[in-house]
Amino acid sequence: MMKLPAEFYQRKNVVQISKDLLGKILVTNWNGIVTSGRIVECEAYAGAIDKASHASGGRRTARNEIMYGRGGFAYVYLCYGIHHLFNVVTNSEDVPHAVLIRALDPLRGIDEMLLRTSKKKLDHTLTRGPGNVSKALGIVTKYSGSSLLGDKIFIADDGIKYSRKQIGASQRIGVDYAGRDALLPYRFYVKGNPFVSGKPR
């Protein structure tokens, strides 16, 4: 299993990176407790030109500062007062691109994930949706700015690749306020996977 290198994140095409992230494994290791899952759904946020992005129009604040850094870092933030959302920062310095991880297929540490989410048994809701992903992996806002090249949190490749036919694309979720940009096909998912949010297809 290979940890993805900095070059993977620092490429220019955030849409391509989103597609490439499908099938990769997101791992967290907090004090030796390891949980991981295969990425089956994510969304691209194309920085300044994307109204749905926090960095829309070049907006730059203390919260989203991390998106203006180099690719290969985590951007975590709290939404609706309840949900922690985990993003992967991409591209080079001053280009605020990011990929939101929306769903995982659980691999390691399922018992730990059940504890964190206070669920009794494994079902498709465990790591379905970005709020649940962060909860199951124990990701909270204090980890925003963490490097994805370290040992605490990283993304690995075990050689699994999905073919073009297995990958679906659609509009992003929950960004209706973004006008025309809400219609962009920037959400990518693995067809038929039960952990993908939204309606089954």
Next chain:
DNA sequence: GAGTAGATCCTCT
């Protein structure tokens, strides 16, 4: 199965 309301708090205006 589908639709709607409520939770809940950090961040920027």
Next chain:
DNA sequence: GAGGATCTACTCA
């Protein structure tokens, strides 16, 4: 002081 890159539970059918 308002609103958000969401989820769950509850209603109604």
